[in-house]
Amino acid sequence: MKAQVHVKLKSGVLDxxxxxxxxxxxxxxxxxxxxxxxxxxxxxxxxxxxxxxAESMLKEVSSKLLANTVIEDFEVRVL
Amino acid sequence: MKAQVHVKLKSGVLDxxxxxxxxxxxxxxxxxxxxxxxxxxxxxxxxxxxxxxAESMLKEVSSKLLANTVIEDFEVRVL
Structure with a gap:
């Protein structure tokens, strides 16, 4: 199965x-x-x-490892 | 208008x-x-x-500036 995780800076955070x-x-x-x-x-x-x-695993993984949730938002898409 | 450009390493390139x-x-x-x-x-x-x-401008911009087309592929999506 393929999935995509997008990690973006939150809207107020300077980029x-x-x-x-x-x-x-x-x-x-x-x-x-x-x-x-x-x-x-x-x-x-x-x-x-x-x-x-897969989706719940990727949400866990994203918030623990892929994104810094203080300044970043993430979005999980199972394709 | 919003658009998204995805830049990925080509499939043969080590990541x-x-x-x-x-x-x-x-x-x-x-x-x-x-x-x-x-x-x-x-x-x-x-x-x-x-x-x-917008799409043709972004394709130009991507190949010139955002992606290194020797090792990367890009994809433009106008949303």
Whole structure:
């Protein structure tokens, strides 16, 4: 089974990397770019569990290991 | 308009970070985890262009700046 976990900075948290990218793009002439925020995506392959178990396992894993829940939100998608 | 760009290592390229995560998870007792590959996701806000123009601009931007197309693939989604 394949799953994806998205980890993003919470909306109030400053994202210097995203800010740098959006400024670079604007200075390169891409004026349409208003903002960029960078996050992480984990493509995970899972074996031997059903969809529900996979989802709850990935939520546990994400909050323990993949995301820093003080400043980041995560989203689990079983594909 | 909101868009998302996913940047992932090409399938043949070694992903040491993903490997480290999957080994950590397995050693923590999450045996169901077969593999983890880590990528980047960019949440981009765009103004003043239509959907088609936004998509072609983001493809250009991704191949020029966001992704290293020698080792990475990217995917643009206008939301």
């Amino acid at each position: 210097p990397q995203g800010l740098a990218i959006s400024k670079s793009l604007q200075s390169l002439g891409y004026d349409g770019i208003v903002s960029v925020r960078q996050g992480k995506v984990f493509d995970i392959e899972i074996n031997g569990v059903d969809e529900k178990a | 040491p970070q993903g490997l480290a995560i999957s080994k950590s998870l397995q050693s923590l007792g999450y045996d169901g985890i077969v593999s983890v590959r880590q990528g980047k996701v960019f949440d981009i806000e765009i103004n003043g262009v239509d959907e088609k123009a």
